[in-house]
Amino acid sequence: MSVIDIKDLSFAYDKQLILENVNLSVEEKDFLAIIGPNGGGKSTLVKLILGIHKFKKGSISVLGKEPSKSLSHIGYVPQNTNINTDFPIKVIEVVMMGHVGGERPFFGYGKDEVLCAMGALAQVGMEDFAQTKIGSLSGGQRQRVMIARALCAHPQILILDEPTSSIDITGQKEIYELLKMLNQSITIIVVSHDISVILEYANKAAHVNKTLSYHDISNKEKTFHTHGNDGHFCEIELLQMLGAESCNSCVEEETPKWREVK
Amino acid sequence: MIEALQFEFMQHALLAGLLVSFAAGIIGSLIVVNRMVFLAGGIAHTSYGGIGLAVYFGLPIFLGASVFAVSAALLIAALTLKKRHRMDTFIGLIWAVGMAIGVIFVDLTPGYNVDLMSYLFGSILAVSSEDLYFMGALLTLILFVVTFWYRDILAVSYDSEYAALRDVNVRFFYTLILILSALTVVIAIKVVGLILVIAMLTIPVYIAEKLSNSLFSMMFLSGAIATLFTLVGLWFSYTYDLTSGASIIIVSAVSLGAFLLFYRGK
Numbered sequence: 001m002s003v004i005d006i007k008d009l010s011f012a013y014d015k016q017l018i019l020e021n022v023n024l025s026v027e028e029k030d031f032l033a034i035i036g037p038n039g040g041g042k043s044t045l046v047k048l049i050l051g052i053h054k055f056k057k058g059s060i061s062v063l064g065k066e067p068s069k070s071l072s073h074i075g076y077v078p079q080n081t082n083i084n085t086d087f088p089i090k091v092i093e094v095v096m097m098g099h100v101g102g103e104r105p106f107f108g109y110g111k112d113e114v115l116c117a118m119g120a121l122a123q124v125g126m127e128d129f130a131q132t133k134i135g136s137l138s139g140g141q142r143q144r145v146m147i148a149r150a151l152c153a154h155p156q157i158l159i160l161d162e163p164t165s166s167i168d169i170t171g172q173k174e175i176y177e178l179l180k181m182l183n184q185s186i187t188i189i190v191v192s193h194d195i196s197v198i199l200e201y202a203n204k205a206a207h208v209n210k211t212l213s214y215h216d217i218s219n220k221e222k223t224f225h226t227h228g229n230d231g232h233f234c235e236i237e238l239l240q241m242l243g244a245e246s247c248n249s250c251v252e253e254e255t256p257k258w259r260e261v262k
Numbered sequence: 263m264i265e266a267l268q269f270e271f272m273q274h275a276l277l278a279g280l281l282v283s284f285a286a287g288i289i290g291s292l293i294v295v296n297r298m299v300f301l302a303g304g305i306a307h308t309s310y311g312g313i314g315l316a317v318y319f320g321l322p323i324f325l326g327a328s329v330f331a332v333s334a335a336l337l338i339a340a341l342t343l344k345k346r347h348r349m350d351t352f353i354g355l356i357w358a359v360g361m362a363i364g365v366i367f368v369d370l371t372p373g374y375n376v377d378l379m380s381y382l383f384g385s386i387l388a389v390s391s392e393d394l395y396f397m398g399a400l401l402t403l404i405l406f407v408v409t410f411w412y413r414d415i416l417a418v419s420y421d422s423e424y425a426a427l428r429d430v431n432v433r434f435f436y437t438l439i440l441i442l443s444a445l446t447v448v449i450a451i452k453v454v455g456l457i458l459v460i461a462m463l464t465i466p467v468y469i470a471e472k473l474s475n476s477l478f479s480m481m482f483l484s485g486a487i488a489t490l491f492t493l494v495g496l497w498f499s500y501t502y503d504l505t506s507g508a509s510i511i512i513v514s515a516v517s518l519g520a521f522l523l524f525y526r527g528k
Binding site for chain 2: 050052071076078084086087088089090093094096097098099104106107108109131132133149153
């Protein structure tokens with residue numbers, strides 16, 4: 001069953017065309033990686049799926065409805081969660097922002113809301129930090145809290161925009177392992193510069209640079225040939241397969257980068 | 263100082279100081295976390311336009327200043343929600359034009375001209391009973407709003423884009439914060455004046471922010487700190503015969519300096 005269906009979608013800011021004739025179908029429990037150069041339209045595509053931007057041409061259907069109508073079933077982790085770190089707010093309060101609708105008490109939050117938020121924190125392994133000020137967490141911990149906030153609404157789809165851009169390598173690995181676990185019950189879409197995520201965790205990859213090209217990479221052995229005995233995959237090969245040769249920043253890369261697959 | 267308390271004007275001054283300090287602490291917190299300090303400055307100065315109009319038409323000063331400041335807040339809200347990147351230009355414009363309108367209308371008023379200085383630097387020793395009712399009513403309104411809509415205001419202030427995705431009416435709460443800021447600025451004019459109000463809205467808040475781990479505690483701690491500064495400032499003003507508004511601000515600034523030294527040492 002497909003949870004997101006995008007057909008012939010074009011989008012422009014003022015007169016600058018950002019996305020052109022994009023077609024994409026995301027199946028239930030997919031782990032889709034959206035990659036592409038800066039300014040290529042990755043974040044814009046996400047914001048269209050979330051209904052933050054309105055499009056004129058084409059169609060987007062999320063869980064069978066138009067984007068703004070299925071918002072309560074989508075969990076979203078925005079880019080730049082490092083802003084506003086001075087803000088005096090506790091972790092649990094951030095997570096409870098994820099709630100939508102429902103009964104609410106006269107002041108503050110209901111007991112069920114607190115329980116639900118604690119549950120979401122436990123899912124990401126941050127329940128011990130519920131009463132901590134958000135600014136005193138590390139980048140990786142803060143990102144987990146933002147994932148908990150998204151999980152608070154019990155989403156069917158979880159969308160993350162550059163979730164690991166400001167996190168150290170160990171933290172990145174932990175975030176992706178967490179997503180892999182969540183992927184057992186939730187469809188996951190990750191926007192990322194980091195190509196290693198595709199090779200290790202995603203089963204579908206979409207390259208966005210005004211146009212979108214799309215590939216099933218669930219069978220990695222067949223999709224990529226390995227180099228030598230140490231089992232490296234070639235990233236350039238992946239980029240070429242996804243149509244990235246039209247992207248200047250990728251072509252200019254003189255030497256292929258190799259990355260290990262475990 | 264104790265013997266001064268038997269004078270009605272001194273009782274009024276203390277009560278006004280208390281009410282205004284708490285309102286300024288709560289609203290100042292919202293202004294600071296929403297990065298609206300420049301904006302609040304603009305509203306404070308433009309409210310002089312309302313004072314000028316009120317003087318010219320013989321209306322109550324509070325009424326004129328409130329209507330004018332709230333109109334300016336609504337105008338700024340409409341402009342900034344549409345053109346966020348040009349916000350500072352608009353605020354600068356509204357800042358100056360409001361003051362100019364005020365000056366012109368005071369010029370046009372025949373006969374005795376009001377003392378401009380008392381609005382620029384405050385006149386806490388001349389607070390009337392009506393002023394106190396107005397201040398009390400506004401503080402009640404503020405307490406009601408931040409209690410009833412705490413979670414929405416928190417969501418909009420912390421991450422407005424996410425709040426919008428969770429069905430929170432960001433425009434409504436942004437405008438509401440601006441309107442309450444405008445009204446708070448108007449009552450604070452009586453205590454510290456429209457030029458000094460910005461310090462009252464930010465200095466206690468800055469200290470409270472460092473000591474709080476939630477917006478709620480920050481708002482009430484700011485209120486308490488602002489009250490302390492106002493009372494100490496008032497004492498200095500009475501004892502050494504200094505302008506009350508300026509005394510309050512100097513007390514606040516010196517305390518902030520001491521706090522930063524001590525806090526860094528920790």
